[in-house]
Amino acid sequence: xxxxxxxxxxxxxxxxxxxxxxxxxxxxxxxxxxxxxxxxxxxxxxxxxxxxxxxxxxxxxxxxxxxxxxxxxxxxxxxxxxxxxxxxxxxxxxxxxxxxxxxxxxxxxxxxxxxxxxxxxxxxxxxxxxxxxxxxxxxxxxxxxxxxxxxxxxxxxxxxxxxxxxxxxxxxxxxxxxxxxxxxxxxxxxxxxxxxxxxxxxxxxxxxxxxxxxxxxxxxxxxxxxxxxxxxxxxxxxxxxxxxxxxxxxxxxxxxxxxxxxxxxxxxxxxxxxxxxxxxxxxxxxxxxxxxxxxxxxxxxxxxxxxxxxxxxxxxxxxxxxxxxxxxxxxxxxxxxxxxxxxxxxxxxxxxxxxxxxxxxxxxxxxxxxxxxxxxxxxxxxxxxxxxxxxxxxxxxxxxxxxxxxxxxxxxxxxxxxxxxxxxxxxxxxxxxxxxxxxxxxxxxxxxxxxxxxxxxxxxxxxxxxxxxxxxxxxxxxxxxxxxxxxxxxxxxxxxxxxx
Amino acid sequence: xxxxxxxxxxxxxxxxxxxxxxxxxxxxxxxxxxxxxxxxxxxxxxxxxxxxxxxxxxxxxxxxxxxxxxxxxxxxxxxxxxxxxxxxxxxxxxxxxxxxxxxxxxxxxxxxxxxxxxxxxxxxxxxxxxxxxxxxxxxxxxxxxxxxxxxxxxxxxxxxxxxxxxxxxxxxxxxxxxxxxxxxxxxxxxxxxxxxxxxxxxxxxxxxxxxxxxxxxxxxxxxxxxxxxxxxxxxxxxxxxxxxxxxxxxxxxxxxxxxxxxxxxxxxxxxxxxxxxxxxxxxxxxxxxxxxxxxxxxxxxxxxxxxxxxxxxxxxxxxxxxxxxxxxxxxxxxxxxxxxxxxxxxxxxxxxxxxxxxxxxxxxxxxxxxxxxxxxxxxxxxxxxxxxxxxxxxxxxxxxxxxxxxxxxxxxxxxxxxxxxxxxxxx
Numbered sequence: 050x051x052x053x054x055x056x057x058x059x060x061x062x063x064x065x066x067x068x069x070x071x072x073x074x075x076x077x078x079x080x081x082x083x084x085x086x087x088x089x090x091x092x093x094x095x096x097x098x099x100x101x102x103x104x105x106x107x108x109x110x111x112x113x114x115x116x117x118x119x120x121x122x123x124x125x126x127x128x129x130x131x132x133x134x135x136x137x138x139x140x141x142x143x144x145x146x147x148x149x150x151x152x153x154x155x156x157x158x159x160x161x162x163x164x165x166x167x168x169x170x171x172x173x174x175x176x177x178x179x180x181x182x183x184x185x186x187x188x189x190x191x192x193x194x195x196x197x198x199x200x201x202x203x204x205x206x207x208x209x210x211x212x213x214x215x216x217x218x219x220x221x222x223x224x225x226x227x228x229x230x231x232x233x234x235x236x237x238x239x240x241x242x243x244x245x246x247x248x249x250x251x252x253x254x255x256x257x258x259x260x261x262x263x264x265x266x267x268x269x270x271x272x273x274x275x276x277x278x279x280x281x282x283x284x285x286x287x288x289x290x291x292x293x294x295x296x297x298x299x300x301x302x303x304x305x306x307x308x309x310x311x312x313x314x315x316x317x318x319x320x321x322x323x324x325x326x327x328x329x330x331x332x333x334x335x336x337x338x339x340x341x342x343x344x345x346x347x348x349x350x351x352x353x354x355x356x357x358x359x360x361x362x363x364x365x366x367x368x369x370x371x372x373x374x375x376x377x378x379x380x381x382x383x384x385x386x387x388x389x390x391x392x393x394x395x396x397x398x399x400x401x402x403x404x405x406x407x408x409x410x411x412x413x414x415x416x417x418x419x420x421x422x423x424x425x426x427x428x429x430x431x432x433x434x435x436x437x438x439x440x441x442x443x444x445x446x447x448x449x450x451x452x453x454x455x456x457x458x459x460x461x462x463x464x465x466x467x468x469x470x471x472x473x474x475x476x477x478x479x480x481x482x483x484x485x486x487x488x489x490x491x492x493x494x495x496x497x498x499x500x501x502x503x504x505x506x507x508x509x510x511x512x513x514x515x516x517x518x519x520x521x522x523x524x525x526x527x528x529x530x531x532x533x534x535x536x537x538x539x540x541x542x543x544x545x546x547x548x549x
Numbered sequence: 550x551x552x553x554x555x556x557x558x559x560x561x562x563x564x565x566x567x568x569x570x571x572x573x574x575x576x577x578x579x580x581x582x583x584x585x586x587x588x589x590x591x592x593x594x595x596x597x598x599x600x601x602x603x604x605x606x607x608x609x610x611x612x613x614x615x616x617x618x619x620x621x622x623x624x625x626x627x628x629x630x631x632x633x634x635x636x637x638x639x640x641x642x643x644x645x646x647x648x649x650x651x652x653x654x655x656x657x658x659x660x661x662x663x664x665x666x667x668x669x670x671x672x673x674x675x676x677x678x679x680x681x682x683x684x685x686x687x688x689x690x691x692x693x694x695x696x697x698x699x700x701x702x703x704x705x706x707x708x709x710x711x712x713x714x715x716x717x718x719x720x721x722x723x724x725x726x727x728x729x730x731x732x733x734x735x736x737x738x739x740x741x742x743x744x745x746x747x748x749x750x751x752x753x754x755x756x757x758x759x760x761x762x763x764x765x766x767x768x769x770x771x772x773x774x775x776x777x778x779x780x781x782x783x784x785x786x787x788x789x790x791x792x793x794x795x796x797x798x799x800x801x802x803x804x805x806x807x808x809x810x811x812x813x814x815x816x817x818x819x820x821x822x823x824x825x826x827x828x829x830x831x832x833x834x835x836x837x838x839x840x841x842x843x844x845x846x847x848x849x850x851x852x853x854x855x856x857x858x859x860x861x862x863x864x865x866x867x868x869x870x871x872x873x874x875x876x877x878x879x880x881x882x883x884x885x886x887x888x889x890x891x892x893x894x895x896x897x898x899x900x901x902x903x904x905x906x907x908x909x910x911x912x913x914x915x916x917x918x919x920x921x922x923x924x925x926x927x928x929x930x931x932x933x934x935x936x937x938x939x940x941x942x943x944x945x946x947x948x949x950x951x952x953x954x955x956x957x958x959x960x961x962x963x964x965x966x967x968x969x970x971x972x973x974x975x976x
Contacts, residue, residue, distance in 0.1 A: 100854070100975070121856020136851035138844050140967075149844050150855030152837035160837055201855075308566065316568035316643065358566040 050111055050127055050208040050240055051076050052097075057106035059092055066092040068264040069106070074209065074257075079231055079241045081251045081272075083283055084261035086451065086478050090244045091133065093261075094211050097242075098130045099123040110209075121150070129202025133213040135194050137201075139187030144169050146186055147201045172200045176230055191218040191339065199230070210234060211242040216250055220338050221508060221540030228254045246283070247509075248276045284481045292488045295496070297516045300329030303500040304469055308359035309369070311345050311524075319345040321524040322359070327469070327500040332491070333529075334515030335504040338543055342524035343504045344386060347473045350502075351383050352376045363469055377406055380468030384458055384475050386504070388451075392458040395447025399439050400428035402446045403461045431460040436486060452483030459490060470494050473504040488514060508539060567643070574646045577954055578654050579633035586626025589661045593619040594668035594938075601671050608804035618661075618668035625657040663928075666937045666944060677927060678811045683885065685916075685923025686822050687712055687894070690877020691901030692908065692915040693829045694740075694870040699910060700833060701866040702846035702859075704970040706762025707747050708874050709898025710769035714739040715878020717773040720889035721781065723791030723882075732791055733818075733879050740875020741868050743769060748867040752860050755972045766898070774891055781889060793887045794818060818884030821876065829873075829912040842866055846966035849973040859973045874898075910965055 052074040059067040066089045074080040082090045095101045097108060099117030107114050110126055117123040123130075137146050144165040153164040169182040178196045186194060195215060202210055212231070216224045231254055235241055245251060251258055255272045260282045267282055274282075281287055304327040311320035320342050327333045335343055348354040350361055352373040361368040368376050377383075385391035393402050404413045404424055413424045428442035435456045439449055446457055455475065462470070472491060476484040491514060495501045505511050511518055515532045520542035527542050541547075598618045602611040632654050636646040663672050691708040698705035705711075715736035723732025743765060750761040781789040794816040803813040812823070833839040841862060844852040849859040882889055900922055908915025932944040 098854070119856060119858070120854045124856055130854070132854065136848070136854045138848045138851055140847055141840075141844070145840060146851075149840060149852070150857055152840060154837055158836040158838055160835060160840060310566040312568045316571075318568070322565050356569055 051109075052128075052209050052240060052242075053109040053112070054093070054097065055107040055109060057093060057096055057103045057108075059089075059096055059101055060104050065264050067096065067103070070261065070264070070266050072259050072266070074240045074242055076240050077235050077238050078256040079235050079243055079254055081255035081258045082242060082244045082261060083246065083248075083251050083258055083279060085246055085283055085480050087480065088261045088283075089264040090261055091213055092264075094130065094213055094242070094244060097123065097211065098128060124150075124205050124207070127206065127208040128211065129205060129207025129209070130211040131195065131198040131202060131213065131215055133215075133217065135191075135198055137186045137194055137197060140185065142183050142185055143180055143189075143197050143200075144182040146197060147182075147204050151205060168204050169200060172203050176233060192220070192223040195219070195227070207239070209240045209242065211244070213244045214246070215243070216245065216247060218339055218506070220543040221536060222544050224250065248279045248283075251279065252276065280481070292485065292492055292513060294492045297331045297495060298498075299331045299516070300498060302326040303329050304361065304363050304502075306350075306359070306361040309346070309349055309361055310358045311342075311349050311354050312356040312358075314356075318524050320349060320357075323524075323526050325519060325526060325529060327502055329500055330495055330498045331516040332495050332501040332503055332514050333517050333519060334511040334532075335502065335519045335521055336508060336511040336539060336543060337506065337521035339506045341521045343473065343506070343521055345524070346521070347383070347386070347471055347502075347504055350376075350471060351381065374409070377465075380466055382462035382465060382467045382470045384455075384462060384472040386473035386477070388454055388458050389447075393446045393454055396445055398443045399432070399437065399446050399449070399457055400424050400442040402457050403428050403431055403464075406461060406465070427464075431457075431464065435460040435490075450480070452479040452487075455479050455487060456483065459487060463490065463494065467494070467499050469500050469502070471502045471504075474506065475503065476505075476507075476510060508536065508543075511539075512536070570640055570643060571645070572637075572640055574651065575633055575636035575640050578629065578636050578646070578651065581654055581658050581954070582626060582629035582633045585622055585629055585658055585661050589622025589665050590619060590626040591623070593622040593661075594665055595619045596669040598664045598667040598669070599671045600663075600667075601673050602675065602807050604673075604675060604810070607806065607810070609806050611806045613671070616664065618664040621664040622661040625661040629654045629657055666932045666935055666939060668937070670935060673931070675807055675810050677924070677931060678807075680927035680930065681920055681924035682811065682815070682819065683923070684926045685919040686819055686880050686884065687877045688897050688901045688904060688919040688922060689822050689826065689916050690880060691874050691898050692904040692919050693825055693912055694874035694877070695901055695905040696908070696910050696912055696915055697829065697833070697842070697870040697873070698867050699905060699966055699969045700846045701842045701863050702849060702966060702968045702971065702973065703748065703751055703863055703867045704758045704762065705744070705747065705867065705870060705874075706759050706902065707743055707765040707769075707898075708901050709894055709896065710762075710766040711740040711743045711871050711874035712878040712881065712894040712898045712901075713766075713769050713773055713892065714743050715875035716881040716893055717776065717878070717889050718875070719879035720789055720791045720882040721776075724788050729792060729794055729883050732883055733876065736875045736879035736883075737872040738875070740871040740873070740878060742871070744868045744871020744874070745864075747871075748864045751867075752863050752972065755974065758970050758972075770892055773889075777889065777891055785888070789888050791883055791887065793883055793885065816884050818876075818880040822880070825873070826912050826916045833912070843966070845973075846968055849968050849971075853973075853975075863973070874901075906965065 054070060054072045056069040056071050057067050058065070058069055070093055084090045092101065096103045099119045099122050109115065115126055144162065147169050148165040153161040155161045166182040169180065173180045178200065180193060180196055180200065186197060215227060219227060231241055231243065243254065252272050258270045258272060260267050260270065262283060262285050270282070307324045309320055309323040310318065313319050323346065325333070335346065337343055345354060349357045350368055352368065352371050352375065357369055359369060363379055363381065366379055368379065389395060394405065407413060413420050425442055431437070432439060432442065437456045437460065438453050446454060475487050475491065479487065491501060491503065503514050517529055518532060518534060518539065519526045519529045520539060521527065522543065522545045527545065527547060596618060597615050599613040599615045601613045632650050636650060639646050691712055694711065695705050695708050718739035719732040719736035722735035723729050747761055747765055750756045751758040796814055796816055798814040803809040833843065841852065841857050845857060845859045845862050853859050878894065881893055904915045904918040904922065907918035929945045933941050937944065
């Protein structure tokens, strides 16, 4: 089926998320929408899927204008979508999720479970998926959950399949497998819209590429374009794809972790006997697919975890069992993985967010009262130093863009004397310009002799920053390898396969 | 933060740290066991108690079972101590105690408690059970209304108001029309109307569901009190004398000893309650509507992306749940007391709300929880009449204590529908 989006405009208040975007997807093609976070790709697809109504413009399927009041209409017209955040009910089984909304029944509305299972098996066999129809979705790994999403779309006879940032949660191997599936689907006549910001994937799989920046189409191109050309189109200026960094000057071991173990309430091991050292002046990057214990590792180090055993000594001081405040007083700086939940108070001003961790005492507090003039002075200097784009220190942090919010967190954490810096997903949802800046600052921290731990599910980021790479799998450090380890080896480690 | 422990506390097993043990269940079981063994056994009442299974005129008469209350407490205590020790052993090897183990202990606790209170007289088992069902009936209707509401994503705090509205309307309409069935239908409509107000405010105007629910309860109480004193009491013969449904003994089945009078000699409202429990379960977990309802309460955006209109679904489901609660209100009047009384729901809607959570959003378990509450209230009535030497306030407390322990320690943490109480808004 041929899909044509004709000058789609979508506004949210004064913000123009999509500005006269036109895209044509030919049948059986893989069409990439390339653009940064916040460029308007997902908004465009939500318009296509009937979740948003366009303010202007038209959608045409096989040259016939259509309009979708809701996702039900879009699906009936043959459009399937695999959302970035899966639209699966975790407490339902695979079969229940797949049939939801078009359930096979046997009179009186009774669900025909056997038929539902058969449909799941049929689609999954066609593409070589191994998916158990009776498994609870919440208990499946994300890679399999994504396949459930694809089965869900295909079981509704989707002829156009939209994949929104599908590789964000996958290991390199799983990404390769997804590419194979995409080609297989395209060969059988399904049109595919592949939304991503990862250049390598675009070059590998796309038939046609449309680049979107700030809500506008900036050009169409072919996968033969170089990564540098694509990046320049995407960002709108010439950018360096890698941070220039000197070889590390590694000092003595600063943090020694041994036998770190953490349990869930149920007794399940979230961290399983993790041991490692981090030295002064080095970046230890923790790679792995999301949900393999990275979150728990940072929480255990920061004193945020419960049921934590083992030891983590920073210059001889035990962090396990210490309160968060003690850990911070020991000189640990921390960028949490979700800044909007754990890093910032959205309603607080930029200035207030900059002093969140020193409200007890220190330069901004005397006699239990905040010294606002001093705080304001500090905020202004931080805004200048970290290039935080904000109307002023009094602006609510929640109104800032993702990159600028992250810079606020970074400015706060780096303005203390650090003995250890832990950054979890430091550039998630951050524009490319800010990514560059944040990476440079992290390297600067390393070069000042502070041990740094980076946790990232983005292999590109890991490879960019790491001096050594630890790969986490099911709560364990499956291996710690040098920074020049090939991508394919790292991918296997991320999937739990050791070289030996 | 409270359970962070040092490496020193952790034990190692094959070189790895072993998961922490959970001693909660064995500790609770042993406390209960010791209470029974010491208070009901060693220091218990040494008189006999006669457990009676039949009343005069039953087709089949069973003889009373006479036991010594102290011996009963003693034996129950010993069995419970064995269960508790077994539970300790299980916890030590990091396994959990099966539910039937806890239930056995709970049953023995109640049995020996009944023995203690009835010592020197009779313990009428049929009376205790029939009364429990009668008293829990409105709670079960309310709980199922609450479960359906929360499953679709709306917390229905207004169950109390729906019960009360149903009770008032059924009494009034049935008196006016001289037709109990008309009263029953009117009760369902009244419940649905209260629900619709809740749904409009919660879904259309996105007001906090708990606040709307609480306010609605106050509103219904005020309204029914006003109408009761201005209309019903003026001419209660014509306006508040609906009569009750007759008892409908089911032939043969009602002659079964114990079970017959308890289950098969009831009013139509109670039979409806018996049918409602499996029907609600089947509806929620075996039909496509149930699947869609649950998806709207778990992950409304996911439901929306497969073409389910979440807010419309929520509106009509909550309205439908209100009909069930309204029916439960009719059970208070037409199925029991033959007249409307001020605030006659007396907090049972709130107890229903508690049983929704106790029953883990499952109609069967909620019904069991509601029965426990009904049993508690009936037990208190019986204990007050039996002339036991134990202070009545203490007795009145114990069943609730058992319930509290069951909830807090044996049932464990309950996780409800993920999006319950959260309005669904499209950006």
